[in-house]
Amino acid sequence: MNKYLVFLEQREGALKKSSINIWNRVQEIxxxxxxxxxxxxxxxxxxxxxxxxxxxxxxxxxxxxGEDLRVxxxxxxxxxxxxxxxxxxxxxxxxxxxxxxxxxxxLSVDLQASLLTGELHTxxxxxxxxxxxxxxxxxxxxxxxxxxxxxxxxxxxxxxRVAGFSCESHIQVLPIRLPQTGIDLLLSxxxxxVFRENSLDIAEARIIVSGGRxxxxxxxxxxxxxxxxxxxxxxxxxxxxxxxxxxSHREQVGQTGKxxxxxxxxACGLSGAPQHLAGIVSAGIVVAVNSDPHAPIFQVADYxxxxxxxxxxxxxxxxxxxxxxxx
Amino acid sequence: xxxxxxxxxxxxxxxxxxxxxGALDRSRINEVMNPYDxxxxxxxxxxxxxxxxxxxxxxxxxxxxxxxxxxxALALGADRAVLVNTITEPSDPYLIALFxxxxxxxxxxxVMPELVLCGKRSTDFQHAEVPSMLGELLGMASVSGVxxxxxxxxxxxxxxxxxxxxxxxxxxxxxVLSAEKGLNxxxxxxxxxxxxxxxxxxDLLTVTVEETPFVFMSSIEPYERKKVCHFIESEKELxxxxxxxxxxx
Numbered sequence: 131m132n133k134y135l136v137f138l139e140q141r142e143g144a145l146k147k148s149s150i151n152i153w154n155r156v157q158e159i160x161x162x163x164x165x166x167x168x169x170x171x172x173x174x175x176x177x178x179x180x181x182x183x184x185x186x187x188x189x190x191x192x193x194x195x196g197e198d199l200r201v202x203x204x205x206x207x208x209x210x211x212x213x214x215x216x217x218x219x220x221x222x223x224x225x226x227x228x229x230x231x232x233x234x235x236x237l238s239v240d241l242q243a244s245l246l247t248g249e250l251h252t253x254x255x256x257x258x259x260x261x262x263x264x265x266x267x268x269x270x271x272x273x274x275x276x277x278x279x280x281x282x283x284x285x286x287x288x289x290x291r292v293a294g295f296s297c298e299s300h301i302q303v304l305p306i307r308l309p310q311t312g313i314d315l316l317l318s319x320x321x322x323x324v325f326r327e328n329s330l331d332i333a334e335a336r337i338i339v340s341g342g343r344x345x346x347x348x349x350x351x352x353x354x355x356x357x358x359x360x361x362x363x364x365x366x367x368x369x370x371x372x373x374x375x376x377x378s379h380r381e382q383v384g385q386t387g388k389x390x391x392x393x394x395x396x397a398c399g400l401s402g403a404p405q406h407l408a409g410i411v412s413a414g415i416v417v418a419v420n421s422d423p424h425a426p427i428f429q430v431a432d433y434x435x436x437x438x439x440x441x442x443x444x445x446x447x448x449x450x451x452x453x454x455x456x457x
Numbered sequence: 458x459x460x461x462x463x464x465x466x467x468x469x470x471x472x473x474x475x476x477x478x479g480a481l482d483r484s485r486i487n488e489v490m491n492p493y494d495x496x497x498x499x500x501x502x503x504x505x506x507x508x509x510x511x512x513x514x515x516x517x518x519x520x521x522x523x524x525x526x527x528x529x530a531l532a533l534g535a536d537r538a539v540l541v542n543t544i545t546e547p548s549d550p551y552l553i554a555l556f557x558x559x560x561x562x563x564x565x566x567x568v569m570p571e572l573v574l575c576g577k578r579s580t581d582f583q584h585a586e587v588p589s590m591l592g593e594l595l596g597m598a599s600v601s602g603v604x605x606x607x608x609x610x611x612x613x614x615x616x617x618x619x620x621x622x623x624x625x626x627x628x629x630x631x632x633v634l635s636a637e638k639g640l641n642x643x644x645x646x647x648x649x650x651x652x653x654x655x656x657x658x659x660d661l662l663t664v665t666v667e668e669t670p671f672v673f674m675s676s677i678e679p680y681e682r683k684k685v686c687h688f689i690e691s692e693k694e695l696x697x698x699x700x701x702x703x704x705x706x
Contacts, residue, residue, distance in 0.1 A: 141620070204598065204599070204600075227620060228601075228620060228624075229619070231589075231601055232601045235550070235585075235588075236589050236590070236592065236599065238551070239551065239593040239594055243671070244671045245586060245672065246672060247584065260675065263583070264583075265583065265677065266474040267470070268680055270474050270476075270481070270678065270680055271678060271679075272674050272676060272678075273674070273675050274673065274674055275672065275675040277669060277672060278671055317597070317628060317629075318598040318600065318626055318632070319628065320624050320625070322624075323619070323622050323624050323625070326622055330621075331620040331621045337704060361699070361705075379618075379639050385583075386493075386580065386638060393702075393704070407682070411680075411682060416684070428686045430682050430684055431686045432684055432687065433686065433687050433689050433695070434686040434687070434688045434689065435688070435692075435695065442692065446692040446695060448692075450696055450699075453696045454705070457700075
């Protein structure tokens with residue numbers, strides 16, 4: 131019997147789908163363990179009703195609505211979670227994000243809890259017992275096992291869309307307050323957040339159109355922008371494209387960039403170095419377009435198209451447009 | 458201002474991660490300074506050049522073979538290097554953070570450095586946990602993945618990348634920061650700087666940590682992910698495939 135706590139991250143008052151995915155995954159685990167419970171925590175004002183139908187299962191969701199918690203604040207968030215974890219939860223779950231990366235290691239020390247990052251690993255009964263993660267530029271993978279009773283899981287994005295069962299779920303939302311003790315001195319403060327316009331983050335995108343050296347330059351990516359827009363996806367880039375200054379680092383996929391889990395990954399003019407492949411191990415269908423039939427990317431692709439991206443992509447864009455017009 | 462920089466070693470990009478009888482084969486691995494740590498060191502040296510009276514000390518929890526990397530750090534502008542001796546290099550981030558905390562206390566005593574800089578993560582194990590853990594252990598604020606840093610008086614103005622935007626953060630010393638790619642462009646060593654580095658000290662420090670690890674790596678294996686690629690001949694076929702798989706909303 132386990133008590134699980136899931137941190138549900140909000141940004142600008144909207145709950146992140148990646149966190150709801152983790153909630154639903156933990157519900158699946160709890161369903162196979164009689165007596166186990168799942169509890170959620172939302173820090174900051176958020177519109178829960180908007181996504182209520184996406185939540186599966188049953189349980190209490192604590193909601194701390196204080197204005198202090200609207201933007202991420204390391205001390206406030208830590209104090210809220212440390213206080214709640216006193217209720218003997220056996221595991222705390224995060225969906226991997228810049229917030230969890232900043233917060234979870236501090237909580238791990240404070241709570242003397244094992245911190246596990248990566249894909250959830252379960253034992254033969256379906257109970258979480260560690261995390262699997264690529265190491266050494268994606269050339270190896272390892273299983274990490276917890277050595278403490280309390281565990282913190284920071285989980286990579288789960289592929290696929292959230293699917294709740296609104297008619298069967300029973301979620302009770304209860305207010306909770308930020309503990310007033312323990313924060314005597316404000317160490318750091320987020321002054322403001324500057325959001326980019328029309329920016330679908332690659333870590334959350336359903337479809338990613340990614341480009342590498344073969345795109346030939348900054349202009350080459352215009353085709354990828356167009357294709358991504360048609361498909362409702364985001365543009366990604368290889369390390370080479372980022373180092374050359376063609377794209378921003380926030381779009382970099384791989385070892386020194388982001389780990390992504392889209393349903394569709396279209397790799398264009400990208401050879402597929404191990405460092406890049408390390409970032410797409412959780413991708414669903416991989417489509418590769420490359421002029422070199424021996425490029426390593428084809429070894430991890432489900433579908434390959436041998437050809438020059440500068441000839442293939444315009445035709446592909448036209449074909450997509452034509453399809454969208456007809457349907 | 459005292460600045461501490463924590464460095465670690467990782468296999469360079471040409472290293473081969475092989476396996477012999479199911480165990481990691483380290484014979485074809487050549488270790489270099491972790492790329493993210495280069496950004497941390499560069500930022501420390503830039504601050505030293507801007508703020509008179511600053512002193513940069515680099516720390517590494519590593520076997521004696523890490524001396525070469527520490528020499529390079531001195532050539533890149535650090536003033537002093539401390540090699541924290543361990544029998545085996547711990548792979549558990551909590552233990553590494555404990556070693557670093559003890560080493561910092563041994564070197565600085567009561568007056569902790571104003572700034573502790575680390576790389577965002579190592580490129581081998583990629584835990585990305587040591588900096589924030591160290592911040593918690595030292596009771597200092599920590600900010601991970603810093604892409605811009607500006608000092609004015611006692612205050613630090615930072616930026617860090619978050620999903621879909623940038624957070625602008627204000628804090629005051631002391632703090633533990635971890636460096637993200639983009640923070641700066643690390644310099645290269647010169648013949649002169651390498652010569653000068655020979656005069657700078659590398660101190661050996663032995664500390665002991667009683668605690669047991671938080672996590673244990675229970676297995677490691679090569680990453681096999683070969684798929685059978687189905688080759689497509691026309692763009693139209695690809696679009697039909699997208700439609701069949703339900704990628705059009």
